Amino acid sequence: MRQLPNIFAQWFNARHWSIHPHQQAMLDQADSPALLLIAPTGGGKTLAGFLPTLAELTDTPRDGLHTLYVSPLKALAADIKRNLRIPVAEMDLPIRIEDRTGDTSYTQKRRQRADPPHILLTTPESLALLLSYEDAPRMFAGLQRIIVDEIHALSESKRGDQLMLSLSRLQDLAPDLRRVGLSATVEAPQAIADELACHPAQCQIIHADPGPDPDIAMLTTTEKPPWTGGGAAYAIPAVLEQVKQHKTTLIFHNTRAQAEIFFHNLWLANTDDLPIGIHHGSLDRAQREKVEAAMVAGQLRAIVCTGSLDLGIDWGDVDLVVQVGAPKNVKRLVQRIGRANHRYNAPSKALVVPANRFEVVECVAALDAVRDHDLDGDPKGPGPRDVLCQHILIAACSGPFDADLLYQQILTVGAYRSLTRAAFDDCLDFCATGGYALRAYDKWKRLLQTADGKWQLRDPRAAQRIRMNIGTIQDTDTLKVRMKGNFKPLGEIEEAFAATLTPGDTFLIGGQVVRYEGLREMTVEVSRRADKTPKIATFMGTKFANSTQLSQRILRMFQQADWSELPSHTAEWLDLQRQVSKLPETNRILVESFPHEGRHHICVYGFAGRNAMQTLGMLLTQRMEELGLDPLGFVATDYATLIWGLEPVTNPAPLFRPPDLRAGFETWLSGNAVMKRTFRGAATIAGLIERNLPQARKSGRQATFSSDILYDTLSKYDPDHLMLQITREEAMRGLVDFGRIEEMLARTAGQIDHLILDRVTPLSLPMFLERGRIAVAGAGQDRIMEDEATRLMADAGVASL
Known part of the structure; x- marks a missing residue:
C-alpha cells in the first residue's frame, strides 16, 4: 500500500477524514498505463484522480506540466480548479494550478505555452488547439498523467473521438504518459476502459462502493x-x-x-x-x-x-x-x-x-x-472520418509529419483501431487536395509532400484559419439578444426564429417576456413587455429520443397482467386499450386501422424513437403513394406513427418489406434537406467549410449557401467524394436514425398484428393532439381539391363537366 506524504495525512486528520478505499486503490495503482475509476456522485472521485499527482509533486518538486485534466465543460474545469486549490493552499504545496478554456485571456494562454503550470485544466477543444502549435513537443514532453473527467459524457460524442485522437498524439510526445478516466455512470465499463487505453485490456478498472440507492x-x-x-x-x-x-x-x-x-x-x-x-x-x-x-x-x-x-x-x-x-x-x-x-x-x-x-x-x-441499476447505451460505432480529417490538419499545423507514423498513432485509438490504410489515405488526400472534384481550386490544396516524404502545410498562413475552426461542436446559427439601448446581452436565439419576428412580437428568454424591436448589426434588440402571450424562442439543443433499452422496458410493461405501480388513470387507459384493441409487443409490429372524420387512419407502433418513427412515417407514406392509397399526412412520436389518407390500408405487410423501405430511403435521402444539413456539419468539422475567418465570422446564411453549392457540385460531379460518404454515414445514424428502423424490422421479423377497428383507439388518441402534423404532397391532395371543386359546383347549381 502506497502511503500518502505526512502532510496529506495531517490534512486529512485535521478534517476528521479518512481516505476512501477507491482513493487508496488509485494511489496504489498510479503507475498503471491506464486506470478507469467508477465512483458514485459525491464519492471523491476527482480527488482520487488527483491524489497521485499531488503526492508525486510533493515528494519530487519539479517544473513544467505534470498533469493535464480534461473536462467536457468549461464550468466544470473552473469548479475543479477552485476546489483543488483549497488543499494545495492549506498545505502550502508548491503546485501551480491553472485552467485553459475559451474564457481564458489571450495573454494568459501565451504565458501558459511558454511556462506551463504543474496542473492544467482544459477541454477537448483547447487541448486540440494546444497540440496544433509548433512548441507542443516542448510543452508536453514531461507530461506524466492525463485525467479525463466525466468520460462517459465525452465518449458518446465526436468530442470524445477528438480527445482520444489528441491522446494518441500526446502519448507519442510523452511516452510515459499515464491515462486516468473518471465516471459515475457507465453501462459498459470494459468498453470505456478499452477506449481509454492505448491497447485493449491494458486499462485497470476500479469500482468504488456505489453507496445507497437513490x-x-x-x-x-x-x-x-x-x-x-x-x-x-x-x-x-x-x-x-x-x-x-x-x-x-x-x-x-x-x-x-x-x-x-x-x-x-x-x-x-x-x-x-x-x-x-x-x-x-x-x-x-x-x-x-x-x-x-x-x-x-x-x-x-x-x-x-x-x-x-x-x-x-x-x-x-x-x-x-x-x-x-x-x-x-x-x-x-x-x-x-x-x-x-x-x-x-x-x-x-x-x-x-x-x-x-x-x-x-x-x-x-x-x-x-x-x-435495477440497468443503464442503457448503444455500442459505439467506428470513429468518424470528419474528425479524423480535422486531426490530420491539426498535425500539419504543428509541423511536417510522417504519414506512416501518424497512421500508427491513430490505430491506438479505440474507435479507429479498425481503420484501414486506404481509408486513412482517403482522408489524407482530402486534406491535401480537397478531393477529385475540388483539386483544381487552390483554396482546398492545403497540404503538400516534401522530398523526404513528409507532409506539411502548403501555405503556413493556413495554420491560423485551421486553428480558428478547431472543434466538433456544431453551433446552431444564433443571434445575440440585448435590451435596446443597453449593450449587456441577455442570451441568444436561433437565426431562423429571429427571421419570423416582426416588431411588436414577444418571446421568452431568461424567464423574461421581451418585445422584439428590430435587428441592429446582427443583434436582436428587445424591450420589456409582459402584457402579451409570448412566442417561444427556438433554442438550439438536443431533442432526446427514447433509448432502445427504455423502449423495450415499456413494451415488456405492456404485457403485465396488471399495472398496480401506475396511477389509476394511466392503468385504466392501458386496460381500455387492451379491451378495444391490443397493446404492442416486443417482437411484433402493431398496426391499427380505423376511420376518423372522414379519413382512413393507420397507427403503427414501432417504439424506435422519435427520429426513426418520423423517418418511418415518411417512408410508409411514400410506399402508400406508390400503391395508390393516397396518404395525406402523418405525425410521429417516440412510440408510434399515425398516418391518414383517402384509401383504407387492408394489408400493411407490403408497406414493411425491408428492400422496398431501403430503396425508398435511398431515393428520399439523396435529395433531402437532411443531407445538406448533415453535409454542412461534417464539412465544417473536416475543414472543407470555414465558419470562423480572421476578418469575421460567416453568418448562418452565408455558410448554408456555400455548403449547399458545394453539396450540389459534389453530388453532380463527384458522387463518391469522401465528404458525401461521410455525410451519408452521419445521416444514417443521426437525424433520420434509419438504423433503428432496421433494428425494428429485424426484431419483429415481419410479424405484424393488423387490427381493423371502427374508431380511434385509446393508445392512438394522444397522436391526434400532437403538434407538427406533416402533410404529404401528392395525388391525395389533388383529389381533395377535385372533391372540393365538385362540391362547390354542386352548391352553385352548375352541372359537372
Whole structure:
C-alpha cells in the first residue's frame, strides 16, 4: 500500500477524514498505463484522480506540466480548479494550478505555452488547439498523467473521438504518459476502459462502493397529466410545494424551450417570492455565472435548468432534483439524480414529473431501470472520418509529419483501431487536395509532400484559419439578444426564429417576456413587455429520443397482467386499450386501422424513437403513394406513427418489406434537406467549410449557401467524394436514425398484428393532439381539391363537366 506524504495525512486528520478505499486503490495503482475509476456522485472521485499527482509533486518538486485534466465543460474545469486549490493552499504545496478554456485571456494562454503550470485544466477543444502549435513537443514532453473527467459524457460524442485522437498524439510526445478516466455512470465499463487505453485490456478498472440507492419516485399531483405536450404546467403547484420543503432544488428539462416555459409559469405561481433562477446554454455567460454564484452561496431555492448542469459540478446545498418530462435515457436520469446530496454514502433524492399521459409509463419504466441499476447505451460505432480529417490538419499545423507514423498513432485509438490504410489515405488526400472534384481550386490544396516524404502545410498562413475552426461542436446559427439601448446581452436565439419576428412580437428568454424591436448589426434588440402571450424562442439543443433499452422496458410493461405501480388513470387507459384493441409487443409490429372524420387512419407502433418513427412515417407514406392509397399526412412520436389518407390500408405487410423501405430511403435521402444539413456539419468539422475567418465570422446564411453549392457540385460531379460518404454515414445514424428502423424490422421479423377497428383507439388518441402534423404532397391532395371543386359546383347549381 502506497502511503500518502505526512502532510496529506495531517490534512486529512485535521478534517476528521479518512481516505476512501477507491482513493487508496488509485494511489496504489498510479503507475498503471491506464486506470478507469467508477465512483458514485459525491464519492471523491476527482480527488482520487488527483491524489497521485499531488503526492508525486510533493515528494519530487519539479517544473513544467505534470498533469493535464480534461473536462467536457468549461464550468466544470473552473469548479475543479477552485476546489483543488483549497488543499494545495492549506498545505502550502508548491503546485501551480491553472485552467485553459475559451474564457481564458489571450495573454494568459501565451504565458501558459511558454511556462506551463504543474496542473492544467482544459477541454477537448483547447487541448486540440494546444497540440496544433509548433512548441507542443516542448510543452508536453514531461507530461506524466492525463485525467479525463466525466468520460462517459465525452465518449458518446465526436468530442470524445477528438480527445482520444489528441491522446494518441500526446502519448507519442510523452511516452510515459499515464491515462486516468473518471465516471459515475457507465453501462459498459470494459468498453470505456478499452477506449481509454492505448491497447485493449491494458486499462485497470476500479469500482468504488456505489453507496445507497437513490430515493426516487414520481411526483404525486392532484391533477392528471394532459394527453399530450411537454410543458407539465399541470404540475407547477406540486413542484412549487416541493421547492418550499427543500433547501435547493434543481428542476431539469430536456430542452431549453421547455425550461423557459416552465420557469415562466413557475415564476407566475411563485406568490411567496422564493428566489428562483434559470440556467441553460443559450443564456449569456455573465447571466449563467451570476446564477452559478448564487447557487454556490445558497441564495436560490430553485434553479430551472437543462443539461448545462448535468455533470459533476458541486453546486452548493442541493437536496432535491426534479426531472420534468420523461428522461428518455436512464444514464441521463442517474446523472441528474446525482446532483442532489452531493456527498459520499448519502442517498440522492429525486422526483420525476411526466409531462403527459404516456410519459407516466416512460417514467415508471425509467425509475424501475434506475432501481435495477440497468443503464442503457448503444455500442459505439467506428470513429468518424470528419474528425479524423480535422486531426490530420491539426498535425500539419504543428509541423511536417510522417504519414506512416501518424497512421500508427491513430490505430491506438479505440474507435479507429479498425481503420484501414486506404481509408486513412482517403482522408489524407482530402486534406491535401480537397478531393477529385475540388483539386483544381487552390483554396482546398492545403497540404503538400516534401522530398523526404513528409507532409506539411502548403501555405503556413493556413495554420491560423485551421486553428480558428478547431472543434466538433456544431453551433446552431444564433443571434445575440440585448435590451435596446443597453449593450449587456441577455442570451441568444436561433437565426431562423429571429427571421419570423416582426416588431411588436414577444418571446421568452431568461424567464423574461421581451418585445422584439428590430435587428441592429446582427443583434436582436428587445424591450420589456409582459402584457402579451409570448412566442417561444427556438433554442438550439438536443431533442432526446427514447433509448432502445427504455423502449423495450415499456413494451415488456405492456404485457403485465396488471399495472398496480401506475396511477389509476394511466392503468385504466392501458386496460381500455387492451379491451378495444391490443397493446404492442416486443417482437411484433402493431398496426391499427380505423376511420376518423372522414379519413382512413393507420397507427403503427414501432417504439424506435422519435427520429426513426418520423423517418418511418415518411417512408410508409411514400410506399402508400406508390400503391395508390393516397396518404395525406402523418405525425410521429417516440412510440408510434399515425398516418391518414383517402384509401383504407387492408394489408400493411407490403408497406414493411425491408428492400422496398431501403430503396425508398435511398431515393428520399439523396435529395433531402437532411443531407445538406448533415453535409454542412461534417464539412465544417473536416475543414472543407470555414465558419470562423480572421476578418469575421460567416453568418448562418452565408455558410448554408456555400455548403449547399458545394453539396450540389459534389453530388453532380463527384458522387463518391469522401465528404458525401461521410455525410451519408452521419445521416444514417443521426437525424433520420434509419438504423433503428432496421433494428425494428429485424426484431419483429415481419410479424405484424393488423387490427381493423371502427374508431380511434385509446393508445392512438394522444397522436391526434400532437403538434407538427406533416402533410404529404401528392395525388391525395389533388383529389381533395377535385372533391372540393365538385362540391362547390354542386352548391352553385352548375352541372359537372
